[in-house]
Amino acid sequence: MGELVKLHYDVPGDDFTRAGEASSDVKKKLKTLGIDPGCIRKVAIAMYEGEINMVIHAHGGTADVEVTTAYIDIALADQGPGIPDVALAMTEGFSTAPEEVRNLGFGAGMGLPNMKKYTDDIRIETELGVGTTVYMRVNIA
C-alpha cells in the first residue's frame, strides 16, 4: 500500500508573489488525505515561513515533503549564505532581513521561531557560503 507520499517543489527566489505556492499545494493535498486539520495547519505555517526565508535570504531553493502514516517530514534546502549563529536566528524578533523586505511586512524575526513552534522536531544544517537545509517533522495526531 502507499505508506509514503513524496512531494517535491522548486521554490523560486526573489519573487514574493510566488512564495507560499508550495506550502499551499501541500496543504491542499494533505486535506485530501484526511489528516487532522490542526496538523495540516502546523505543516502549512511552518513550511510557508521556511519558503519565505528561502526567498528573502537564499534566492529560493527546494522543498521536499514526505508523508507517512505517522508523521510529515519537510526538508527545505537552499544554497544561500548560511546562518552564522543558529541559536541567535532562533530568537524571536531577531532578523537580518533587509529594509525593503521589512517594508513589505516580512522579516519580523518570527520565521525560524515559528517553524520551531509549529513543528515537533526541527534540525538545521548550515554552512556559511554553502547553504542551509532545515528539516522539520510534524507528527500526525
Next chain:
Amino acid sequence: MTDFYHSVTLDPDKCKGCINCIKRCPTEAIRVRKGKAYIIKELCIDCGECIRICPHHAKQATYDPVTAVLQAPYKLKIALPPPALFAQFNNLEDMDIVASALLRMGFDRVFEVSRAAELVSDATRRIMKYGDIKRPVISSACPAITRLIRVRFPELCDHVLPLHAPVEVAAALAKKEASEQTGIPLEEICTAFISPCAAKVTAAKSPIGAERSQIDYVLALKDVYPLLLEQMSEEQNQPLTNTGRIGISWGSSGGEGSALLLDNYLAADGIENAIRVLEDLEDEKFDRLDFIELNACSGGCVGGVLTVENPYVAKTKLQRLRKYLPVSCNRLTSPIPAFFKWDQKLEYQPVMTLDSDLSVAMQKLNDIEQLAASLPGLDCGSCGSPSCRAFAEDVVRGKAAVGDCIFRMRDEIELLGGDQTDLRDLVPLPFRKEERDNG
C-alpha cells in the same frame, strides 16, 4: 449527516455540455457527463458563478414563483426586502416608496431585512467586545461563504460568527411583531424573502445553525422587480420602513464590517478573492485583524445573480439613498436574544478526503500525482473535468477512465495500430510544433 440541498440546478434541455461552467466553478463541483453538466452535491456551495457564466442559461436557481406566496392560504403575508432591492431603482430617495409598492402587490406587511441587520450589527459588536470567539471573527451572513468554509477550511469553522444572517432574524422578528400586533397566530403568518442570490435560497431551504428556517418562501429579486415597478408611485406611501445607514449598507461589500465601528476589519468580495483571504487566514498570514467580511458576489449582495442592476451602479444608488437616512434606527435593548444565535455549531465536512483510511488515501494520492504528471496539462476540459489534475482525481476516485482524456485516447488508438500517420497529422493546434499551411 448533512443534507446537501442545492438551489442551483440544471435545465438539461438547455445544457449543451460545454465546459464554461466547469472551468468557472470555484469548488470544482461540476463535471460534464453524458453531454450534460452535472453538479457534485457535496462540493457545490450555491455561489451562483455557473448561473452567471452559462451562455445557454441552462444553470438556474430554483426559488418560489411570486404567485405561490400571493395565493398561499396564509392570513398574513410578510415581504422581507433586502437592502439590495432598494438599490435597483433610479433616484430612489425614500424606502417607503418600495415598501408601499410591496403592499400594493399583495403583501400584508413589510419588514425590511436592514432593520434586522442593524440588530445583528449590534449583537456582533457585543460578541466582539465580550464574547469568547477566535479572532478574526468571520461573518456568517453570506451563505455561500459559510458553506465554503464548511467544506474547505476546517481550521476556520471556529472563527465563524455563530449568529443567523439578518434575513433569518428578520423573518423571526417580523412574524413575532405581526402576531403580537394583530393577534393572528404565528402558524397563520408567512414570510417571503426577496432574494438577490441563489445561496440565500439554499440558506432558507436548508439552513446552517438551525433545524428550520423562519423564511417560508424565497422569491427572486428579478421576478419581483417588474411587478414592483408597476406599483411604485410618489403618492400615497405609508411610513413602513425603519432603517438607518448601518442597515442599508449591508447591501454592498464593506457595509457589515464598517457597522462594527472597528478599524481592524477586512472586507473582500468575489468568490475567488474570498477564497484567497481564507487561504491566507488559514496560514496565519494576517496580523491584528478583528473581523472579516466576505461576500461571494462581486460588490456584495448587490452583485447577486438574481439582481437586475449592475452591481456597481447599485452600490452608488445605495450611497445616494443612505444620504437621507439616520445612522441607525434599531438597537438591542436586552441581551442578545436566543433566536439570533445558531443552535448548532458549524461542522467541517471533509468532502475532499480520498479515503477514510490514511494508507489507502496515500496510495490514491500517489496514483493521482503519477497520473496527473502523465496528462497533457492543457486543462482543456474535454474530458468533462475542470482540469487535468481534477481529471486525475476523478479517475482515481473511479469517476472517470484514463481513456476519457482525448490525448490519452489518441495514444491508445496508436498502440492498437490505428493509422498512425493520420493521427499524427491531427495534433491539435496548441500542441503543433510548426504552423500548418492553412491556405
